Amino acid sequence: MREVRIGRGRAAALETTPAGPAGWLSLGRRLGSEVPRPGAGSTADLWSTLATLGAADLQLARAVEPHLDALAILDEADAAGFDVSVGAEATWGVFAAEGPGVRLEAERWGNGWLLNGTKPWCSLAGQLDRALVTAWVDDRCRALFAVDLHAPGVSAAAGPGAWSPRGLVDVVSLPVEMSDVPAEPVGPPEWYLRRDGFAWGGMGVAAVWYGGAVGVARRLAQPRGRERDQVSHVHLGTADASLAAARALLAEAASAVDAGFAGGDDGASWALRVRAVVADACEEVLRAAEHDLGPGPQVAEPDHAARLADLRLYLRQHHAERDLAALGRVVEDTGGSW
Template identity: 65%
Template sequence: MDPWVSLDPPMPAGARARAGEPGGARELVTGALADGTKRGDVGGHLELAAALGAVVPRPASGSTATLWESLATLGAHDLQLARAVEPHLDALAILDEAGVAVAAGPGATWGVFAAEGPGVRLVARPDGERWLLEGTKPWCSLASHLSHALVTAWVDDRTRGLFALDLRDPAVRTGEHAERWVPRGLPDVVSTPIEVEGAAVTPVGAPGWYLERDGFAWGGIGVAAVWYGGAVGLARRLAQPVGRELDQVAHLHLGAVDQHLTASRAVLAEAAAVVDSGGVTGSAAAALATRVRSVVVASAEGVLAACEHALGPGPQVGDASYAAALADLRLYLRQHHAERDLAALGRQAEHEGPWWTTRSAT
């Protein structure tokens, strides 16, 4: 079976889908999967990320669907692999969007560290023509494996800037407190704090730019493409269960899965076209990202439930790869802010929901 996860709608026999995958992205992704990727091989996953960075299209480049299909295909194969690749591609897209070149060297691998946590803070201060970082940044995924990262740091009490940081700098310490990492999903994608003591960094955009740019929305949809891929991977297991025939109840669950995945595929495909058109910016771009992510999360959670109901406990205790895929997707979906994001979407829709045709004068 072709592992490629397409966003194209199902085609009648003899019809032709979207032609050509720019830069060989499809060939590189499917070739890597055919050669075999080992779960937990973080180094190998990051090598693939570096290779993909040279060929996978950037968002809003005219080939956004190919980017998101690449991420979905990796997610369908192994969410840990996709979780390593996605931030690297996002970082490269951010640097391109900012027009900033960083001399990172061949084989550089990037993360994006923008989370905040209680009791710790990373601060940036100017030092002549350069900037220096001081403090602690929490929740830095794969920090001990990466060469570079884009990190947010406070430039004053209210505003954060984005900076390119060489994680190999002696002023950076990574990998502390790894013993606290005890997940059952994505167990090898370890997040730890990094401690920085005066590392020189390159500013990327003006203070506040990271969250204000349209690309922030496109990156969020890229994560949703990975979630979609994870759900597709589970659906493939349900459609071809080992050692059993699909009965009427299994067909019911598979029909529900098809319904969920069709919704996710449709909103991702539409979003890719909208992003490439350049017609949605600002608050509308943020609303688009929240809408797409919310649809994909609801669909993925529906797929999780259908697979568990249809297949029962057996494969969860007897099939390590299936149990891992369930746990990986559950944890990854929690990057979504659930009801908070739906409330934000509702506030936006109150004034400019895309399903309005007319508005009352009241």
């Protein structure tokens, strides 16, 4: 997977995108009509685009990736025979996280569905038009629904300190309250988690992490007036080797997706493996940059300090040792990919 494969037109659009959620989502709308969907034969191009966005600005990538993922999910639903209304030019989010003490429930109402409760970790809900949201249909399973975020009964539960991070500052992620909100089902219960694209989307997020680490490594590669010693070269070499390993596995995974070898249980194991390797590579790059550059750039270079904070927070979507344990169970049951 090459580092930049988004084409001159898209690269120019990236360079001229205004900062802030409105500009990022505008770029997302444009890319939604241009980039390939995962599994359609050009998955590497899609992931390279996501990585390029992450290398340029991880907040921008964090805003665009869910929109592209939502469009891929809607296409997958359409291919599976599920008819879903898609608003023209709408910006989309995907809200599938769960949290302690809160719950979003779906109940039938006439020929349709209503959503009630709280959905945590809804990024940019105040700026988006629509979202794909998971909700509990009973005590055992969840289903996916399309929701108009401008509908009556939808409100972001913003309170004091609700969003006060040091990273991804402008990608505000808040709980959203829903009260009798009409919703359109997207597939049967559990379809969202069982479809092949669930794993592919998870690997797409890893491509964004990789891009964020590339952005950090670019600063590490710039001595800026200081002479490198042997230890500095070790840090730079560590970053390069880590990124090369992550990039190679992303490329291999993209080929597996397009060849039809990353569906079902195979797709789940691919996603666990890719996310683990990429997350480790990103943490190696963060460590190398901090050990080599010291505190100076973190206090005197706002862009670099923001890159570090953005990447640290975004990486926590990976569940670290718990995801490694899940991968270990897969290896125990099926044997390793090696």
